[in-house]
Amino acid sequence: MALLSLTQLLALLALLFAAAAFALRWRWAAQRPLADDRAPMKGSPARGVLYAFTFGMAPWAKESTRRHMIAYLRGVGFHIGIFAGLAALLTSPWWPLVPDSARWLFAFVIGFGAWLGFVGEIMRQVEHNLRALSTPDDHASVLLVSVFLATASIALINVGWLPAMYLASALMLIYAPLGKIRHCVYFFFSRRFFGLFVGRRAVIHSEATR
């Protein structure tokens, strides 16, 4: 019990650290200029942003993802697992109230995400471009997240693993704002900028501008 409380406290402190560190990063980035776009629009920025977060993410929307469908779907599955894992972590004190069927479903999604994470790490080691692109930070990030997902998945079925999950989540949360894991936050801004670009200039929905 003492171990559970201790690891729970560690996870909570790590969460607070991550939140504070991301807030600092946010403040630094927000201080950077963002010029108003003064060129008259041709299309709709809202439509572009909507596209960027929906159909633009579909596996068939880009040549790169059509070409590397399996690698892309692996990444999508991994990240679905991450979001499910974070949701499970944040709701962990209330797990006893969750029906068994829901816990098993979450355990499967998160566990599958963990497996895809480990597969991703193997791909990073094996595929020559990925290997050349990777830094120790990349490997550590994938492994930290995958271990967290694996422990969360098991803990959902066997609460005896809760301390392991809290410990793994603490390590991941402390590392998140420092290393490559932080790209997950910038993803939303990056897709938004992309959406604004293609939307304003009517690049994707060019036929609708006449």
Add this chain to the structure above:
Amino acid sequence: MSAQVDTALQVLEKQLNRPLVVALEACARCGLCAEACHYYLAEPSIDHVPAARGEALRRAYRAEHDFLSRIFPQWTGAEKLNEESLAKLAEMAFSQCTLCRRCAFNCPMGVDTPLMMRAVRAMATASETAPELLVMLADAAIEKGKDPSFFRDMFVEQMADLEKELQTKMGDPAARITVEREGAKILYVPLAGEHTIMPPAIIFNAVKEDWTLSIFEAANYGVFLGDVARAKQIAARIIDEAKRLGVKEVVLAECGHAYASFRWEAPNWFGETFPFKVTSLIEKLDEYVSEGRLHLDPSANPELITYHDSCNMARTGGVIEEPRRVLKAIAHNFVEMTPNRHEAYCCGGGGGLVALPEYTERRLKAGKPKADQIRKTRANIVVAACENCRLQIGEISEQYGLGVEITALADLVVKAMRLPATRPEVEKLFAGDPATVSSN
């Protein structure tokens, strides 16, 4: 730290706006962008993976701005910028990236690698490691803007001669080429060379447009340098001219980077929405065709024709359907390349590469995917709405034995115009047009 490196880092610091920070931080290094790059397709190597190019700048960025990287640089691949890495960065940004944006469109994260490459170009320009020729071309354009009076008189004389030629071609003594006429509705900005003046002049006169000609060229080499200060000075010549003449619209010649920069970026450089509309000649042609103001005979263009989407016109500029509508009105046999529109391959000549003789071999090699694309269409004519693309495609046609004719859209429109009395003369004029590059 040398003064050169210090200058480059200062420029990086200035360039670090929110979109650039996001581009530097968002990459997951998944490598899916590799085949999006025509350099990688032509020569698969890690150096040609867009993510690897981004990493080259990120190494310097992390060394300056990342907490973990400052403590454990090897852990994150951070590296302090030095003269050697700056020179490598500059070489990469000017010779291995045409700023075509194809990687950004193919990135699951939406990482804007061209934005990073433009930042590198700016760093290189400020630290005097950019290609000298581009700097000279930009500075020459700026000088011309400072005192255009001498040049103007000569240009007006040349245009008076060209006007006579125009009247003969059109069989219309009322056909006009006016230069900087106050109160005209449209200011047309050509490129260097009469081949970008005569076809639009025929079209403007045929539709009885209220137009006048700019004394400046639309090209802006400051953009290729990533140097907003120079790009602004070059664009300011046309903006001041348009304001002085009181025109309602500035129509730019068929030029990709001129359109993308003047239409989409210049208002942000100057922090103002211009009191005139900015369009490409392509959009204007589409307007005339859709309004039925041009009488066109598609049988005048019987060859199999394909269209090359200039990256600046299409992916960056959003001019995608307009040329296709015009082509369908002026030719019966139009065939698309695959892929096309925002997925089209860069020809390899963008980003100022076509002007840099030291990178010719690399440029032609990178043009191979486009050459293969063209060959598959079996087209005889390639239409490109960008002068740099036309030059590059002309060269890759020769290099890879495509044997295609490369032409501007306006040239084909003129061929398809119903001017029975003068059509043979017009055809004769274009038969010897130096702008029509053929490797036959």
